[in-house]
Amino acid sequence: GDPRLALALAQRHGLPEIVGRLLAARGVAVDEAGAFLAPRLREALPDPSRLRDMDRAADRLARAVMSGERIAVFGDYDVDGATSAALLHRFFAAVGAPLLRIHVPDRLREGYGPNLPALLRLKADGARVVVTVDCGTLAFAPLAQARAAGLDIVVVDHHAAEPRLPEAAALVNPNRLDETAGFGELAAVGVAFLLVVAVNRALRRAGWYGPSRPEPDLLQWLDLVALGTVCDVVPLTGLNRALVAQGLKVLGRRGNPGIAALCDVAGLADAPGTYHLGFVLGPRVNAGGRVGESGLGARLLSTDDPAEAAALAGRLDAYNRERRALEQAALEAAIAQVERDGAEGSLLFACGEGWHPGVVGIVAGRLVQRYGLPACVVALGDGVGRG
Structure with a gap:
């Protein structure tokens, strides 16, 4: 410098x-x-209305809350998706919305993002509005079909968009190509927090809060925002930095039973720092989506029952140990292949029968770190390769 x-x-x-x-x-x-x-945070937090479709999303969701329409949340199986879903679930519960549930797709059976069968199941169970978090920007066919079936979909995402946008009641994504507000480095949970601020404001303006229904303190959920932001490896600058700094203070209070239970199973006695979020708590939240049940992380982070939280944290800890063993076995086999066969030009390639598809991405990353070359790792099973 x-x-x-x-x-x-x-x-x-x-x-x-x-x-x-x-x-x-x-x-x-x-x-x-x-x-x-x-x-x-007070200085860094923007007016959420600066983001395209934010007011449309907030108005639709505030209307759903006040009219008693059931709201479902469709998440993703990584930490950013789990924290985003839990944040929305906690907010809607706090403001008295008749929630349906969080649906997180199974990594192997459903794959990434919204799919029509799952959306139609949510509708059959009573959902009128579905919020997709950390996914949905490129789900053209499922969202068009869901809309035709009578569902209102609000997309809350941060992944790169195309010029064409899916049919939705609203699509809030700082990485829309027509977006000028900035904030493209937010994780999905950061975008979800801005949505919560906007919906809360819409409810306040509509007179929803009063002596019998107090306005919630939104800052209590910054622990979730910090966890998702750190684990999605977005730059810790600007708004992200302010969200994480304040979120770490909230984390130290152990107010979320799920995060407290995770700290306990991980043997973490002190207040978590960013290292603990990224390398101790995050992998355990992720483990359900990688090798177990994809919805466990979101369930853990949205429960208020300490006994349920302890049980879920124990299961996720066990899944994380299994994930580490599967990852280590696949990594050793992949290194042996690469050492035997060398690189394919400037690309490393490894494949194996029975490798778990949930860990091949991690194994590829380890090969890149070790050899300094791009890597493709494929899990073979039932005549199909997943990489």
Whole structure:
């Protein structure tokens, strides 16, 4: 970094010179350093209405809450998806919405994203509105068919979009090609938090809250936002940094029974930091989607029953141990293949009968780390390869 910038940072903010050098190396300007070192959510949080379709989504969901329409949440099987689904579930429960349930697709049987059979099951069970979180932006056929069947779908996502958008009551995604608000580095749970802020505001304006129905404190759920944001490996700058900084404070209070139970099974006695989110708690939440039951993580994070939380955390911990064993076995076999066969040009390739499809992505990442080349890893089974 620029030595003059490093010195200016250290002098202006009363920092050791080494910290000034680190900030300069990260491209932090002198007038940005205060917010970088001590981020304040009040200053970083934007008006959610700046995002396209946010007002449309908030109005539809507020109307559903006030008219008693059942709302279902369709999630994804990773940590970002689980935390997003749990955040929405907790918010809707807190404001008195007649919730249906969270549906998380099975990684092997259903694959990623909304599928019509699952959406129609939610409708048959009474859902009128379905919120898809961390998925849905490219689900053209399922969403068109669900809309034709009478479902209103609100998409809350952050994945790259195409010029064409799916048919939906609203599609909130900072990475829409027509989006100008910025915030493209938010994880899905960050977008979901902005939606919660917007729906809460719409309900307040409509007079929904009162002595018998108090307005919830939205900051209590920043533990979920921090967990999902860190585990989705988005840049910890700007709004993400403020969300995680405040979320870590909430995590230290152990208010979420599911997160508290996860800390207990992991032997984590101290308040979690970002390392613990990414490498201790996150893998356990993820383990259900990788090798067990895909919905366990979202169930754990949305329950208020400490006994249920303890049982679910124990199952996820066991699945995580199984995942590690499956991953290690596949990795050792993949390394042996690569060492024997060499690279295919500039690509590493490994495949194996009976490898678990839920761990091949991790194995590919390990090969990239080890050899410094792109890797393709395929699990073979029943005449099908999954990679």
